[in-house]
Amino acid sequence: MKCYCVINFREPLVQQEVDTPVPSGKEVLLQVRAAGVCHSDIHLWEGGYDLGNGRTLALKDRGVSLPLIMGHETVGTLSAMGPDASGVELSRNYLVYPWIGCGQCPACLDGMENHCSAPRCLGIHRGGGYADHILVPDAKYLIDIGDLDAAQIAPYACSGLTTYSALKKIGAPIFQNHPIVIVGAGGLGLMCLSLLSALGGVGAIVVDIDPAKRQAALDAGALAAVDGAAPDAAQQILKALDGKPAQAFIDLVGAPSTTGIAFDCLTKGGKLIIIGLFGGASSWPIALIPMKAMNIVGSYVGNLSELRELIDLVRTGRISPIPIQRFALDEADATLTALRSGKITGRAVLTN
Incomplete structure (x- = not known):
């Protein structure tokens, strides 16, 4: 599959061809339709966070390793399922919940995976949506969006949530x-x-x-x-x-x-x-x-239940769409550069 990766922090994204994942167990594979380019991706690209007083928090100390396929706001069409995956259907469109935890700590067991101290977030710790396919560890992280516009829906996984x-x-x-x-x-x-x-x-x-x-x-x-x-x-x-x-x-x-x-x-x-x-x-x-x-x-993003609540609210039609600027996947690096330069109004979304 084709993907755009951070190979070295603060350097342009690099296009790579890698093997398309084959889902096993409860895993599911989606063909990416839309991937939001989020301001958090800038911090990932930079390699850390400014803590003030000359201190920084390096992403390598938070379990982030390179090369990294960024993209945590992803909508895709389900293309393959592991033998233990259930509750989803091939060829349907889904929004992916990316804020995945270890599944075993008190936060995860309480439904607050976004508070997990050993996270496995898509687009941060695992491959994300700057690609033509994305592997999700469990079908429970998929939210059916039906015929809703993939590019309009993708940002709800982060900015909306x-x-x-x-x-x-x-x-x-x-x-x-x-x-x-x-x-x-x-x-x-x-x-x-x-x-x-x-x-x-x-x-x-x-x-x-x-x-x-x-x-x-x-x-x-x-x-x-x-x-x-x-x-x-x-x-x-x-x-x-x-x-x-x-x-x-x-x-x-x-x-x-x-x-x-x-x-x-x-x-x-x-x-x-x-x-x-x-x-x-x-x-x-x-x-x-x-x-x-x-x-x-x-406040760090939100939990899976909140994202489901939010998409239910979207379906009512009461949420006015925000401005979306659409770019081809091949424009991933240029789009991230434009976002860093403050040239994006609303949300930027890569589409396939």
């Missing part, structure tokens, strides 16, 4: 009665706006340093869009909230500047959900965290 899980952590009593603040108006930010509306939210103030992305957020229904680089960004956010402190922030960037704005704008007892992996170190006054009774929550 991530923002859906974050909204659940905030809770409907908050977002259905108070505007929230979303930091970042890229693909995740637009997805979050769409899901917020579908879940009955009253709306969101969106923060981004890119004027084009701020306009995209307004076009998608944001109540207001604030330049995060403005010296008075916090004051602008509070003004957009009618002078009231924010009940909740979803930070899709995860930088010292963005979490700092959230810290300054949150009400007492407010929630800060941090998703973004931009990196750096925080300089929050620790005493103010208990004094403000802040809830600071790290």
